[in-house]
Amino acid sequence: MNVLWIFAHPEGRSLNGALRDHGAATLRRGGHRVRHSDLYAMGWNPVVGAADFGHDPADRLIVGAASERAHAAGVLAPDIRAEHDKIAWADALVVQFPLWWYGMPAILKGWFDRVFVQGFAFGVTGGDGRTLRYGDGGLAGRRALVVTTAGARASGLGPRGVHGDAEDLLFPLLHGTLFYTGMDVLPPLVITGADRAGPADHAAAAAALDARLHALPTADPIPYRSEHGGDYTGDLTLRPELAAGRVGLAVHRRPCPAR
Structure with a gap:
């Protein structure tokens, strides 16, 4: 596989940095090819602006429309086009970051904001004119694995933990970004207690x-319900007979078959 490793940590000598280097070596030993986007090392600009799209700053900026036009015309900013080339090459993305304030670092959020533009990652349509998203889209056919570290103990990030369930905290990224754009999203690897980790923990x-x-090439993805798979009504709500009487993020996962 071709794997793009997107890394968002300011310190290469951190646990995150060690894991990134170890993981890339593991992939290469397995015959896979690895490219990197080390956002802090790249000095990545996380701020969307008119210059991304060659847009006249005197005119009102409508980001979605401007980005789609610029992508179609091939005039997106060079750093964005370089990331598109990496994604086009990749069969899988590994997205690695420390969990800060219940989310990803700002530099990584800005990578998604600037790179996942309309017409490339989302806002694409199928032959029947339907918008392709939530299980289909511009990045369909790729796999995604999120690797994140947290200072909290594992129990605190469990289903009844004070911090909330880890997969629920990551739902905006897993479901609302990666699955939304069509990728097969694998269960995240959440490494807890990172601030206190010793050699055995490493x-x-x-x-x-x-x-x-x-398992990256073959692992079962999170069984999210696709938008066009028949589980949602025309107003994009889950059909009442599915997960009847339940609410919350978990209803957007298909039940696991009985073994």
């Missing part, structure tokens, strides 16, 4: 990452 985290990377 070794355990590396082993857990190895297991996920070995």
Whole structure:
């Protein structure tokens, strides 16, 4: 596989940095090819602006429309086009970051804001004219694995933990960004207790990452319900007979079949 590793941590000597280097080596030993977007090292600009699209700053900027026009005309900013080339090359994306204030670092959010433009990652239509999203879209055919570290203990990020369930905290990224644009989203690897990790913890985290990377080509993705799979009504709400009486983020996952 061709794997694009997107890394958002300011310190290469951190646990995150060690895991990134270890993981890339693991992939290469397995015969995969790896390219990197190390956002802090690149000095990535996270701020969307008119210059991204060759847009006249004297005119009102409507970001979606301007980005779509610029993408179609091939005049997006060079740093955005370079990331598009990497994504077009990739069969899978690994997105790695520390969990800060219940989300990703601003530099990574800005990478998505500037790179996942309309007409490239979303806002594409099928042959029947329907907008392709939530299980289909501009990035369909790719896999995505999120790797994140948290200072919290594992129990605190569990279903009854004070911090909330880790997969729920990551829902905007997993479902609202990666699945929205058509990718097959694998269960995230959440490494807890990162601030207190010693050598044994580092070794355990590396082993857990190895297991996920070995399974990257074949692991079952999170079974999110696709928009056009028949589970939603015309106004984009879950059909009442599905997950009847339940609400919340989990209703957007298909139930696992009984074994």
